[in-house]
Amino acid sequence: MSKDLRSIRSVQNIKKAFVELLQEEPFEEIKVSEIARRAGIDRQTFYLHFVDKYDLLEKMNQDFIDLYKPIIFERLEVGNSFALEKIEKIYQDNWLYIKQHRQEILSLLSIDTGQICLKSDLKKMVIQKYQEVTGKNLTSFQKEMVANLYVESFITFIKEDRKISKKEIEDLLTYIREFIS
CATH class of the missing domain: 1.10.10.60 (Homeodomain-like)
Structure with a gap:
């Protein structure tokens, strides 16, 4: 070898x-x-x-971010519209990888050392891209809400451990539109 x-x-x-x-x-x-x-x-x-277990954790988190950055960015490029087909495609196209690496992803998401936290890193990445795409300068509260919406939705999708149907996404988006109106 x-x-x-x-x-x-x-x-x-x-x-x-x-x-x-x-x-x-x-x-x-x-x-x-x-x-x-x-x-x-x-x-x-x-x-x-x-170097140590913290270095291992950081590198595994970065590997995950590098892999999912294009997916998250593609979703953010949708902008303020609820492009159902695009959302469905993003989730369906990545279902197999998520299914195969589910435990790893959930394990990494559960760790917060105070210095290293995948969930926080994902939120920072989402906010930066969201502000870039929209041109909006968000308040701290708005940043936290937008980041939570994207990242927690992603985590929920991983936790579900099943394909989410187009109908489920459509029903959820309808509910969200009605809720925020």
């Missing part, structure tokens, strides 16, 4: 072990030695790839 392939496999095993451990205990209690043991590597191999 080549060194590059071995390195890739080690990183994959580290990430998988980390997610498994997050299902068993809180982030704060997880030790690098546990991650390494679960990944089938020694601690030195872990440290070849990551």
